[in-house]
Amino acid sequence: MAENIRRNSKQRQLVLEAVKSTCTHPTAEEVFQIVRQQNPTISLGTVYRNLNLLAEMGLILKLDLGVERDHFDGTNEEHGHLVCTRCGAIEDLPCALSASIRSTMEHELDRQMDSIYLTVTGLCKECSCGHMKQ
Amino acid sequence: MAENIRRNSKQRQLVLEAVKSTCTHPTAEEVFQIVRQQNPTISLGTVYRNLNLLAEMGLILKLDLGVERDHFDGTNEEHGHLVCTRCGAIEDLPCALSASIRSTMEHELDRQMDSIYLTVTGLCKECSCGHMKQ
């Protein structure tokens, strides 16, 4: 499993930009749709390959939120997510929350930890205070 | 989506017992293997159907831990899980941790919450202190 030398393909750049430039936590299919506007011949397989590669490289996060599809996140800081039960939107939770879980667990369990995956379901900001506006 | 009246099939009983009587958080396939010892003609499809049904009924938990397969948990109290990066074992985290996340979030975010899914990766109890024993 040696680290290959990565080249800089147009496709990979576009995929990275697409994920970085949105805060909606797109799925592979959604990234595909975005990227296709710049490069109509890109294939879905290439999008998947690059998303996985970029996640391995630590440039983006691959999120398994317990919903059907994987989502991708343009940041690489550890933070949880809220999945809205009303509209399906995905909202970032403050990093501080993950950090405090980490420290609590290190104290209480006295165990090395790798990653923390925190997902909560509930109403997003929009849905919880915007009922009448819509 | 009316609630059907549930019958009490032998298969469903066996599936429930299988999940309840272990703390290993089995996959559907593993439940299938266990149940097959009592009922060699049960089908994997039936196991899946009953696992989902029992989870809907709130008798067990369906866990998406970010690994390939879903796992099932015989308890119904809200608690997180640790997935061991060395042996793959799944360990329960104290319920108190999820409870404290819930209260923190209710204070900080002032938002209704449905469920909390907390998964951490790291070494399980066995792997973190039992290196020499093995």
Next chain:
DNA sequence: TTAAGTGCAAACAGTTTGCAGGCAT
């Protein structure tokens, strides 16, 4: 020049589902 990257389509894995018959109520 050469090996990483691509597009395409087929394969894959876990899970779900349609159907005809079986069994709890």
Next chain:
DNA sequence: ATGCCTGCAAACTGTTTGCACTTAA
């Protein structure tokens, strides 16, 4: 007798992969 449940196998869905070709370095 009714209709929920089963076993079976086929279908489904999101994702991965093999192959021949292309392209960055």
